[in-house]
Amino acid sequence: MALEGDAGQLVKVVTLLGAAVVAVPLFRRLGLGSVLGYLAAGLAIGPFGLALFAEPQAILHFAELGVVMFLFVVGLEMRPSHLWSLRRQIFGLGTVQILACTAALLGVGMAFGFSLPVAFIGAAGFVLTSTAIVMQLLGERGDIALPRGQRMVSVLLFEDLLIVPLLALVALMSPTAADPEAGSRLASIGVAVASLAGLIVAGLYLLNPLFRILAVAGAREVMTAAALLVVLGAALLMEMGGLSTAMGAFLAGVLLSESTFRHQLEADIEPFRGLLLGLFFLAVGMSLDLSVVAANWPLIAAAVPAMMVAKGACIYLVARLTRSSHGDALDRAVLMAQGGEFAFVLYAAAASGGILDAQVNATLTAVVVLSMALTPLAVLLAKRFTVPSAPSMDGVERAGGQSGSVLIIGFGRFGQVMSQSLLARDVDVTIIDTDIEMIRSAAEFGFKVYYGDGTRLDVLHASGAHRARAIAVCIDDRAAATRIAGLAAQAFPHARLLVRAFDREHSLQLVAAGVDYQIRETFESAVRFGEAALRALGVGADEAAAIAAEVRRLDAERFELELAAGGDPRAGIPLLRGNAPPKPTPFTTPKREGRALNDATAGAAQSEDGSPDSGT
Known part of the structure; x- marks a missing residue:
């Protein structure tokens, strides 16, 4: 049952924290990882479990701030020069992978009997990998800074950029009449560019002087408040411009990556990031509609592995074609084979635009949620049943014939x-x-x-x-x-x-x-x-x-x-x-x-x- 009133709100907070405290250590002890623990806890306390929460979407929208803060912390580690060196991976590798995966997933959707528009929306949503899950798993393994981790981060950044043109494409495909007060698409693009330019200007000329003044003042709690202000302000500015909130936070982090306050900002954000990211996974678990799964279980049971395998196979082929080793290609394919949180946004926009009906929207959302839940298990299975490939010896010379003192x-x-x-x-x-x-x-x-x-x-x-x-x-x-x-x-x-x-x-x-x-x-x-x-x-x-x-x-x-x-x-x-x-x-x-x-x-x-x- 849903709990109401102030006491009820406090009980909800305690329930969320209690579910995480119980489930996450248990799942980590079992070797299943923290992400799966959060998802299972969310499913248990959500509307389709103990029904302690009736509106998981409200929690999910708030908990997306965890993803935003995660991208800000990643941005702090990405100096502009390093980000520029990744441009080919972001736009080159990202474009090839997205096109290949979209084509494969489109074929899977049509094979399951969906019309071309519905299959395309389903494919476009599923191709957007879960930034939260991939970054969390990479972070737990300590692989974010490694070359293979950097390639995955590059593709994730490109996918964050891709949500904007996809939403515009959904508006073009919509059979419903456009809102006459919405303004022209050209004006929307102008607002987006202005928001991006405003964030860059603020990052270059305002943020460092602001933190310098606060540091001189010596108010520790105000520095923490300023760090949160930067993250949330950048996310809000990008959202007002119709862009990704996570992308806004990432750019803010990049602009502050060479600041003398970088380590202080990271320390201030870290507790909020971890807590909200866990809340995000809890909300994803709550969002799994078991009634939809029960009503359409043959379709969902076939669609989830089919879409994950199709996407993973394309990612593996693209990785091999771009000269990644077998081990790195397989690792990338398993980690990125799921749908992501941006699929919920895309499917909701398509449903409001009349492209998807409510039943199809719920079915596709269930497919994405289940793929996210299965990813930690797939990573464990891949680790257990694959033989680690020998590291590449390119540029490394074996000992032989040396004669040093x-x-x-x-x-x-x-x-x-x-x-x-x-x-x-x-x-x-x-x-x-x-x-x-x-x-x-x-x-x-x-x-x-x-x-x-x-x-x-x-x-x-x-x-x-x-x-x-x-x-x-x-x-x-x-x-x-x-x-x-x-x-x-x-x-x-x-x-x-x-x-x-x-x-x-x-x-x-x-x-x-x-x-x-x-x-x-x-x-x-x-x-x-x-x-x-x-x-x-x-x-x-x-x-x-x-x-x-x-x-x-x-x-x-x-x-x-x-x-x-x-x-x-x-x-x-x-x-x-x-x-x-x-x-x-x-x-x-x-x-x-x-x-x-x-x-x-x-x-x-x-x-x-x-x-x-x-x-x-």
Whole structure:
């Protein structure tokens, strides 16, 4: 039943929040994702479930602000120069994909017996992918900034632009007489252009001075209000011009992407974005009319998979023709095979224009909602039943025939910082890694990194380990580092072996394996951090340094006792206690061939911030 009155409104808010709090963690625990959790919760509390809400369309219209804010945050990450570099993907790839998918979906619609106008409207609506679902799934995977994610974002942006000419086309197709007070179409286009120009001018010349004034005032809550004002104002301006509200918010984000307040704006918007986007998915779930599904289940049961397969197949073919890998093409096809929220707008306009009757409108809307609900499941099935394709090796050279004086295995943040000292002395180094994206990124900064798995003896030989004077293992994989240390210690005894250790236990394993030098990835930085904390409290520099040296000495003694006890940590001695003046002394740990380790001097070779991993 529908609840009325002020108390009833509060109960509705509590119900919405409660449904999300219960369903989303449950579905995520089951591995089904948050989107499906929101959709299921909306269906359960909507008019066709427990009937706690009678008008889901009102909630859906309000919740679209979540999509608007999502696009604003994405825009903040898109600098104008980067957006310009995507122009071919936005207009080229977007146009090809839209045309191919529309043609295929038009054929599917006519195969189900719809007339040409109805089939075209159905195809045009279904071809508009759900920005909210795709962006949410990309965000959960962390793929938005990756090249494959950027291609999907480009197509979504083009589809947002496409809603305007599609609505104009619906008006032309409408058999009903046009409103004489509506004005000419030329005037409507002029209003749209004026709105777009006004937003660009405001973004370039007004927004940064506004935030600068508010920052000087120091009113934190007013900055949050200003961030919301920018997002909602841009969306309203575009809506008044007949354009997409999401596109308006995206453009506002792009215009502020180079602002010094970009990170502050993103932090202010994030809580509202997440909450409203979840509310949007709840409203979509409520919108699924189960009575329509029951009355037309044969048609809907056949149409949903047919349209998703047809659209997905076209997306895959277009992706392959534009030189995407099989894995990226399949991923894009599965993620973008559903209809989207703009289909509701298009179908409603077509229904009011007399192109669609109420029954067909409800049926097409149900098809779109079900396709949106099935997308997270399709993504899970695709991930489970497809074999990951090998990453492209274009531009990446495999290790073979190298002869550097030092072989560096792993070029993450630790390896990058470590290599600077060698490169500063023009030491001939060979670097190998298995992260292809990192290898390509390193090449952009002038580093030559070869592809090679250091856990394989043949790869170590091909990388020149048998000629190297030193082998530095800088990877962040504990088991792999131990394996490499064992291989190198046996096969290349002539080379000094230096290994990045994960923790104390790992250090003991490495010493037992016969490495020449090992350092725990956070130990030295933590000691120096503690020394800085003492100085911040007013302790003299000499006394703080002496205490830090004593911490190193005591740690070395504990380490030697544990090593003598066969790696038993219970053999350690107590930590430094009391206020007795420390007597700093260097320390050593036993090494193979009589060589000694000296962690006390490790700080001298650290990065400027003293961290051996620069943040890892």
